[in-house]
Amino acid sequence: MLLQDIEQPIRIELSQDRSYDVVFSAFDKLPEGLRNANLRPGKCLVITDTNVAGHYRSRIDSVLKDDGWDPLILTLPAGETTKSPKHLQAIYDAALAWKIDRQTPVLALGGGVIGDLTGFAAATLLRGVPFVQIPTSLIAQVDSAIGGKTGINHEEGKNLVGVFYQPKLVFTDTTLLYTLPRREWLSGLAEAIKHALILDEAFFAWIESEMSRILARDPEVVPDLVYRAAAIKAKIVSEDELERGRRVLLNFGHTFGHALERALGYGTYTHGEAVALGMKAALHMSRRFNRHLKQSRAEKVLERITMPPIPSSLGIPAVREAMSSDKKRESDRLYFVLLSKLGDAYVTDDVTPSDIDAALAHALGRP
Amino acid sequence: MLLQDIEQPIRIELSQDRSYDVVFSAFDKLPEGLRNANLRPGKCLVITDTNVAGHYRSRIDSVLKDDGWDPLILTLPAGETTKSPKHLQAIYDAALAWKIDRQTPVLALGGGVIGDLTGFAAATLLRGVPFVQIPTSLIAQVDSAIGGKTGINHEEGKNLVGVFYQPKLVFTDTTLLYTLPRREWLSGLAEAIKHALILDEAFFAWIESEMSRILARDPEVVPDLVYRAAAIKAKIVSEDELERGRRVLLNFGHTFGHALERALGYGTYTHGEAVALGMKAALHMSRRFNRHLKQSRAEKVLERITMPPIPSSLGIPAVREAMSSDKKRESDRLYFVLLSKLGDAYVTDDVTPSDIDAALAHALGRP
Numbered sequence: 001m002l003l004q005d006i007e008q009p010i011r012i013e014l015s016q017d018r019s020y021d022v023v024f025s026a027f028d029k030l031p032e033g034l035r036n037a038n039l040r041p042g043k044c045l046v047i048t049d050t051n052v053a054g055h056y057r058s059r060i061d062s063v064l065k066d067d068g069w070d071p072l073i074l075t076l077p078a079g080e081t082t083k084s085p086k087h088l089q090a091i092y093d094a095a096l097a098w099k100i101d102r103q104t105p106v107l108a109l110g111g112g113v114i115g116d117l118t119g120f121a122a123a124t125l126l127r128g129v130p131f132v133q134i135p136t137s138l139i140a141q142v143d144s145a146i147g148g149k150t151g152i153n154h155e156e157g158k159n160l161v162g163v164f165y166q167p168k169l170v171f172t173d174t175t176l177l178y179t180l181p182r183r184e185w186l187s188g189l190a191e192a193i194k195h196a197l198i199l200d201e202a203f204f205a206w207i208e209s210e211m212s213r214i215l216a217r218d219p220e221v222v223p224d225l226v227y228r229a230a231a232i233k234a235k236i237v238s239e240d241e242l243e244r245g246r247r248v249l250l251n252f253g254h255t256f257g258h259a260l261e262r263a264l265g266y267g268t269y270t271h272g273e274a275v276a277l278g279m280k281a282a283l284h285m286s287r288r289f290n291r292h293l294k295q296s297r298a299e300k301v302l303e304r305i306t307m308p309p310i311p312s313s314l315g316i317p318a319v320r321e322a323m324s325s326d327k328k329r330e331s332d333r334l335y336f337v338l339l340s341k342l343g344d345a346y347v348t349d350d351v352t353p354s355d356i357d358a359a360l361a362h363a364l365g366r367p
Numbered sequence: 368m369l370l371q372d373i374e375q376p377i378r379i380e381l382s383q384d385r386s387y388d389v390v391f392s393a394f395d396k397l398p399e400g401l402r403n404a405n406l407r408p409g410k411c412l413v414i415t416d417t418n419v420a421g422h423y424r425s426r427i428d429s430v431l432k433d434d435g436w437d438p439l440i441l442t443l444p445a446g447e448t449t450k451s452p453k454h455l456q457a458i459y460d461a462a463l464a465w466k467i468d469r470q471t472p473v474l475a476l477g478g479g480v481i482g483d484l485t486g487f488a489a490a491t492l493l494r495g496v497p498f499v500q501i502p503t504s505l506i507a508q509v510d511s512a513i514g515g516k517t518g519i520n521h522e523e524g525k526n527l528v529g530v531f532y533q534p535k536l537v538f539t540d541t542t543l544l545y546t547l548p549r550r551e552w553l554s555g556l557a558e559a560i561k562h563a564l565i566l567d568e569a570f571f572a573w574i575e576s577e578m579s580r581i582l583a584r585d586p587e588v589v590p591d592l593v594y595r596a597a598a599i600k601a602k603i604v605s606e607d608e609l610e611r612g613r614r615v616l617l618n619f620g621h622t623f624g625h626a627l628e629r630a631l632g633y634g635t636y637t638h639g640e641a642v643a644l645g646m647k648a649a650l651h652m653s654r655r656f657n658r659h660l661k662q663s664r665a666e667k668v669l670e671r672i673t674m675p676p677i678p679s680s681l682g683i684p685a686v687r688e689a690m691s692s693d694k695k696r697e698s699d700r701l702y703f704v705l706l707s708k709l710g711d712a713y714v715t716d717d718v719t720p721s722d723i724d725a726a727l728a729h730a731l732g733r734p
Contacts, residue, residue, distance in 0.1 A: 092528055
């Protein structure tokens with residue numbers, strides 16, 4: 001289907017007044033989305049980054065002004081290092097010097113970095129102002145913009161400072177994805193596949209059959225991909241807002257993936273690429289415990305997410321070591337999200353070191 | 368009554384799992400209080416300031432260790448300037464380098480500054496860790512430690528960055544107040560009187576009759592004073608956690624008080640002193656609209672809160688000017704909390720400039 005065919009927003013059902021919609025719509029209908037979320041024209045603050053600003057800064061400015069908004073747009077450097085106290089302070093300074101009030105919306109126009117940082121700023125300005133996510137990357141549209149995780153990094157690790165803070169609206173225009181670099185598209189695709197694998201076998205089968213069109217970003221399949229993947233994230237978040245239970249299933253592939261990112265040094269692989277490799281390991285481990293799992297179907301799809309070759313210098317012991325030190329907090333235990341079948345995930349910590357080694361050997365192609 | 372006679376904690380009733388107790392108990396029973404709040408011995412982080420550390424640092428260290436806790440105590444400079452991004456970062460650094468986890472409690476041992484700052488750190492570390500208030504000043508015991516307002520200052524104004532974050536426990540030992548400097552005692556007393564005036568006529572009558580013993584910090588009346596004033600704060604907070612309604616009544620005397628603080632420059636008066644003067648103005652204005660208000664009884668009590676003389680250079684126009692510029696945000700309106708009678712407050716913005724001038728002239732003794 002095409003973007004304009006999506007009429008129904010995805011509802012995130014939460015208690016009190018925290019429910020909100022993920023609206024699928026063309027960019028120029030943003031003012032309508034804001035009104036439907038009970039946000040009335042006045043001042044608003046837009047946070048974006050240098051990459052996104054090049055494509056969309058003047059567009060969002062005119063779209064908002066046309067409806068009577070008075071937007072102040074702050075463009076921050078692109079990249080993970082922007083999730084820092086320094087850039088958080090830059091948002092505070094801009095917002096407060098501009099005399100925002102408790103009704104002034106703060107809009108994040110960007111990917112996961114801008115969304116996380118802006119959400120944290122919105123949560124903490126004047127003890128909370130309205131927050132709107134306008135995700136511009138696939139990973140943000142299907143994952144990070146939904147669910148209220150906000151925060152910044154600390155030198156001790158990623159996302160160690162933050163809060164849960166739900167947006168009033170997630171406004172998703174899938175046509176923004178056509179300007180995304182290919183590698184970022186594939187990285188987001190890994191997360192979409194992850195959502196299918198943990199909860200929705202039919203969606204996985206659809207991805208499997210449409211993979212070529214998905215890779216080509218065919219406008220007739222992209223909206224389906226985003227909508228269905230976002231719906232899975234929405235469902236899990238609605239059931240477990242504060243990550244005390246089921247939400248942990250979203251970490252499928254992440255125990256291995258984080259360890260790979262760490263062992264290789266951040267930046268070698270994108271997060272999505274590391275998760276794709278991590279899922280390959282997790283699928284192998286899942287199969288060990290669940291003999292009927294059709295892991296080869298899943299692996300075949302994942303193999304189409306091309307990525308830089310694994311450096312031959314990377315040894316399995318190094319990844320295993322990174323896995324232990326990735327237990328950031330003392331009380332963290334090493335746990336794995338596994339699949340009993342395609343579309344059905346569970347959590348376990350009952351695995352042996354040799355299970356882990358075998359899974360890693362498989363994912364890294366080291367027989 | 369004596370501290371040990373208070374058996375019943377004050378309950379703050381909030382939705383979901385956010386309810387908590389204000390427990391009145393001697394300092395050495397802190398571990399019992401922590402257990403009752405479902406906090407189990409392990410690591411904990413204690414934030415305090417140089418003033419409080421001199422009295423209680425070694426005591427809290429040994430009390431916690433005796434029950435199996437492993438406390439890390441961080442002592443920050445005393446004073447309002449500690450509510451800054453720099454000291455917030457110092458807490459993050461200490462906590463994360465020490466590898467706290469989501470179960471590690473963070474304890475604030477101090478007055479309002481330490482409580483607000485520590486609460487904000489607890490709210491934002493790992494998206495929220497358990498937070499415990501151990502208020503050591505009167506103003507903190509009756510007001511700031513209860514209700515979940517946390518935050519830091521920004522150069523644009525006080526408390527502009529923060530969140531609502533409820534503690535798991537407020538642990539109040541009224542005997543800590545005997546080491547408080549007299550001026551701070553009086554400052555807190557102004558807030559306690561404010562609570563009585565807005566909501567509890569009987570409590571006001573009790574303060575009126577016991578004022579001499581209160582000023583002398585008689586151990587037989589101090590626990591009553593703190594308990595009854597804290598109970599009023601607790602009641603209002605339970606009804607209006609996020610300050611969308613009734614909670615604003617707690618600002619009785621504050622529209623004038625803030626303007627006085629601002630016009631004189633912060634530091635000339637303590638916050639409580641400024642509020643005491645502000646209440647004098649608000650009482651005068653209240654009487655204009657409510658002819659049967661016995662404002663002279665209230666003023667007589669407030670006059671016993673001695674404070675530095677009002678500088679003769681301070682003119683009424685300067686205070687009025689500060690009042691307008693105190694409307695920090697564009698949409699803020701100038702409103703006043705007034706009394707219809709002792710123990711009954713309401714909000715209005717329907718006052719004339721001459722009402723304001725008359726009230727100020729009265730409070731500043733400028734006929």
